[in-house]
Amino acid sequence: MDAETLSTIILLGSFLIMVLLRFPIAYAVGISTVLCLISTGNALTALPLQMVKGIWSFSLMAVPFFITMGVLMGSGGISDKLIALANSLVGWMRGGLAMVNIVASYFFGGISGSASADTASLGSILIPMMVDEGYDADFSTAVTITSSCEGLLVPPSHNMVIYATTAGGISVGALFMAGYLPGALLAIALMVGSYIISVKRNYPKGKAFNLKDFGKQILTSIWALLAVLVVVVGVVGGIFTATESAAIAVIYSLFVSVFVYKGLNWKGVWKALDNCVETLAIVLILIATSAAFGYCLTLLHVPAKAAQLITSISSSPIVVILLLNLILLILGMIMDMAPIILIATPILLPVAQSVGLHPIQFGIMMVLNCGIGLLTPPVGAVLFIGSAVAKRPMEKVVRATLPFYLCMIIALLLISFVPAISLWLPQLTGAL
Numbered sequence: 001m002d003a004e005t006l007s008t009i010i011l012l013g014s015f016l017i018m019v020l021l022r023f024p025i026a027y028a029v030g031i032s033t034v035l036c037l038i039s040t041g042n043a044l045t046a047l048p049l050q051m052v053k054g055i056w057s058f059s060l061m062a063v064p065f066f067i068t069m070g071v072l073m074g075s076g077g078i079s080d081k082l083i084a085l086a087n088s089l090v091g092w093m094r095g096g097l098a099m100v101n102i103v104a105s106y107f108f109g110g111i112s113g114s115a116s117a118d119t120a121s122l123g124s125i126l127i128p129m130m131v132d133e134g135y136d137a138d139f140s141t142a143v144t145i146t147s148s149c150e151g152l153l154v155p156p157s158h159n160m161v162i163y164a165t166t167a168g169g170i171s172v173g174a175l176f177m178a179g180y181l182p183g184a185l186l187a188i189a190l191m192v193g194s195y196i197i198s199v200k201r202n203y204p205k206g207k208a209f210n211l212k213d214f215g216k217q218i219l220t221s222i223w224a225l226l227a228v229l230v231v232v233v234g235v236v237g238g239i240f241t242a243t244e245s246a247a248i249a250v251i252y253s254l255f256v257s258v259f260v261y262k263g264l265n266w267k268g269v270w271k272a273l274d275n276c277v278e279t280l281a282i283v284l285i286l287i288a289t290s291a292a293f294g295y296c297l298t299l300l301h302v303p304a305k306a307a308q309l310i311t312s313i314s315s316s317p318i319v320v321i322l323l324l325n326l327i328l329l330i331l332g333m334i335m336d337m338a339p340i341i342l343i344a345t346p347i348l349l350p351v352a353q354s355v356g357l358h359p360i361q362f363g364i365m366m367v368l369n370c371g372i373g374l375l376t377p378p379v380g381a382v383l384f385i386g387s388a389v390a391k392r393p394m395e396k397v398v399r400a401t402l403p404f405y406l407c408m409i410i411a412l413l414l415i416s417f418v419p420a421i422s423l424w425l426p427q428l429t430g431a432l
Contacts, residue, residue: 003039003040004300004301006039007036007039007040007296007300008300008302008305010032010035010036010039011032011033011035011036011039011293011296011297011300011302012032012302014031014032014035014036015028015029015032015293018031018032019334019335020334025286025335025336025339026282026285026286026289026339029286029289029290029292029293029339029343030047030289030292030293032293033047033289033292033293033295033296034047036296036300037296040296040299040300042299046292046295047292050291050292050294050295051288051289051291051292052288053291054287054288054289054290054291054292054294055284055287055288055291057165060161060162060165060287061243061246062158062161062172062241062242062243062245062246063158063161063162063280063283063284064276064280065243065246065247065249065250066156066157066158066161066246066249067114067158067276067279067280067283068250068253068272068273068276069156069227069246069249069250069253070114070117070158071117071272071273071275071276071279072250072253072254072257072264072269072272073224073227073253073256073257078108078224078256078257078261078263079104079108079121079122079125080125081217081220081221081224081261082104082107082108082122082221082224083100083104083122083125083126084217084220084221085104085107085214085217085218085220085221086099086100086101086103086104086107087100087206087217088209088210088213088214088216088217089103089209089214089217090102090103090191091205091206091207092205092206092207092208092209093195093205093206094195094198094199094203094205095135095194095195095197095198095199095203095204095205096204096205096206097126097129097130097133097135097140097203097204097206098130098135098139098140098143098191098194098197098198098203099191099194099195100126100206101122101126101130101140101143101144101147102143102147102150102187102190102191102194103187103191104122104126105118105122105144105147105148105150105151105187106147106150106151106154106183106184106187107221107224107225108121108122108151109148109150109151109152109153109154109183114151114152115145115148115149115151115152115371115374115382116148116374116381116382116385117151118147118148118150118151119144119145119148119382119385119386119389120385120389122144122148123141123144123145123148123385123386123389123390124389126140126144127140127141127144127389127390130143133203133204134203134204135203136201136400137390137392138390138392138396138397138399138400139197139201139400140390141386141387141389141390141392141397141400142386142397142400142401142403142404143190143194143404144386144389144390145375145382145383145385145386145397145401146190146375146401146404146405146407146408147187147190148382148386149186149368149371149372149374149375149382149408150183150186150187152337152367152368152370152371153179153180153182153183153186153364153367153368153371154179154180154183155175155176155177155179155180155228155231155232156176156228156231156232156245156246156249157176157179157367158283159337159338159341159367159370160172160175160176160179160363160367161242162283162287162338162341162342163175163341163345163363163366163367164363166294166341166342166345166346167345167349167359167363170359170360170363171360171426171431171432172235172242173232173235173238173242173426173431174360174426174431174432175360175363175364175426176231176232176235176431177232177425177426177429177431177432178360178361178363178364178422178423178425178426178432179364179367180425181421181422181424181425182364182368182411182415182421182422185411185414185415185421186368186408186411189407189408189410189411190404190407190408192407193403193404193406193407197403223256223260223261224256224261226252227249227252227253227256230245230248230249230252231245231246231249234248254269257269283338286338286339286342287338287342290338290339290342290343291342293342293343294342294343294346297343297346297347298346302347303346303347303350304350306347306348306351307350307351307354310323310324310351311351311354317355317356318417320351320354320355321352321355321357321416321417322416324348324351324352324362324365325365325369325412325413325416327344327348328340328344328348328365328366328369328370328373329369329372329373331344331369331370331373332369332370332371332372332373332374332376333373333376333377333380335373336374336381337367337370337371337373337374340366340370340373341366341367341370344366345366348362348366349362352365357419358419358422358423360422360423360426360432361415361416361419361422361423364415364422365412365415365416368408368411368412368415369412371408372405372408372409372412375401375405376398377394377398383397383398383401
């Protein structure tokens with residue numbers, strides 16, 4: 001066994017062992033990097049140098065702003081407005097509250113960009129509401145957690161910014177535009193699944209559609225929806241950079257939450273900012289240590305070896321794409337979203353490009369795969385949050401989620417094999 005292979009085994013093997021032992025991911029990444037540097041005979045000074053280099057990026061300044069925007073808007077009394085808007089739009093259908101849950105997640109995800117925030121905020125309102133109307137508690141929780149993944153695709157999403165930075169030279173504006181149709185496709189797939197179950201179980205439907213009520217709810221929610229418009233139009237139109245638009249969105253979110261909807265007082269603002277700092281500390285230490293880990297991967301030529309290994313199994317693009325999805329789904333079951341993006345992108349993106357996948361299409365694939373991972377044990381952060389909010393045993397929620405996993409996989413396969421779903425809108429708007 002040559003020295004390079006041994007160092008690769010030390011790097012990846014120690015990392016996987018620590019993940020299975022439930023080490024915090026940042027520690028697992030950092031320690032495995034140290035062991036790799038020692039085994040290769042490189043100076044340990046490379047670790048802090050690469051960590052600083054990893055976060056020394058103007059584009060990454062958008063991440064704390066988007067996180068802050070999401071927390072402020074999520075705490076500012078916006079959930080009720082978006083639920084009312086969704087109810088006026090789709091509440092008339094069979095299983096109307098399930099449809100409201102899914103559509104509200106699409107709206108709310110475009111503001112918070114976080115599946116966890118979506119589940120905690122909307123779930124605390126909609127799950128009890130659905131149960132009171134006669135829906136099964138586990139079904140209600142399953143709808144909530146699966147629909148929350150729409151927020152990972154619908155801009156602005158800080159995970160998209162992390163992917164764009166890690167992939168190198170990818171347009172954040174193009175990624176933002178690319179997320180809309182896949183997010184809508186996921187919502188439609190979940191709505192079809194919900195409708196079939198609702199008809200089978202004879203779940204209730206709400207009041208008939210009323211155009212006047214819908215218009216009223218649009219006017220009430222317009223302040224919240226404009227936050228997304230500020231970011232997306234600003235970035236795609238070239239008026240602002242992603243960082244500048246995110247900073248403007250934070251000021252706008254603060255104004256709307258405190259003075260328009262009045263869901264936050266100044267004490268609540270400070271508490272929200274405290275939550276932002278806590279989240280940001282986790283994200284930045286992950287980005288920093290993952291940059292050092294990526295340095296070791298490049299040093300050991302792991303991306304090239306991984307590409308050679310995957311393409312040696314089959315030269316068929318269909319098989320390779322299926323393998324990429326399988327790898328990302330498995331990673332999603334044992335790791336959180338940010339470290340998967342940071343670690344797997346340098347390895348798998350060259351493979352994806354070798355079979356004709358556009359980096360933006362692959363980014364959407366990766367984000368959705370990671371989203372599905374958030375719903376699966378043993379990590380499954382969103383699954384845990386949903387179970388806690390609903391006060392339901394996790395195994396029962398997983399059982400109720402099985403039909404929705406199928407809906408999400410169908411959406412994933414369509415995104416993987418139909419490039420236009422991800423690329424048509426960026427091309428139409430000139431973002432790509």
